[in-house]
Amino acid sequence: MARFWHLRWWVLARRHPSAWLLLAQLCGLLLYPALDGMPMGNVLVSVFGAIxxxxxxxxxxxxxxxxxxxxxxxxxxxxxxxxxxWRADPQMLALGHVFEGALYFYTAAGLIAYMLQDHEVTSDELFAAGATFTLLAWGFAFAFSVCQILQPGSFVAAVHPEYQRSWMELLSLSFSMLSGVGLSDIMPVRPAARALVMLSQFAGVMYIALVVSRLIGLSILRHGQRGR
Structure with a gap:
């Protein structure tokens, strides 16, 4: 029986890889605040990022x-x-975030291509829709991080405006811009930062308009055909 359940979980994991990525991203939203300010917190965040x-x-x-x-x-x-x-080196961090951000955008592009390749909506494609949004949010957060490392003071906030913004603040800004809500106390003040924020807003609107709306339309069409 134990072997049967182990095999079943393995099959489910292989069928829904996007669901596991989405779960890990959402767990990160809860993990990052807990690690903020802890000794070796940055290292643990990097280890989780590697996972x-x-x-x-x-x-x-x-x-x-x-x-x-x-x-x-x-x-x-x-x-x-x-x-x-480990070394608290901001320049090396910027270089790492360039590669990580590029990977997140590349993975998001792959999931979008996966969702657009047919006219049937599967459960994994619905998980992929959520995972793609989080990938875009992380990708732009990495871009914001690189921007403020290369140009200190790119983002300011009402609380401690002279400080560099933390990873959670940049991630919150990214989610806010992509969702179109715009509810954030973080403001871009340098030209490069403003350009990145505008790109994130454009990406969020186009993703919802072109990808999410298509999945919703195909789902409604499928349920209508089953009803007939």
């Missing part, structure tokens, strides 16, 4: 993208981020 990168590579292998290119982005990204967390 999420491994899941992203797994998802890439199930999507119509080139796996070796994803590995070329993931390995240096994880290496530079771990070294930067």
């Amino acid at each position: 999420v990168l491994a899941l992203a590579l797994w998802v890439v292998s199930h999507s119509p993208t080139v796996a070796w290119l994803a590995w070329c982005l993931a390995l240096p990204g994880a290496t530079f981020s771990l070294l930067a967390a």
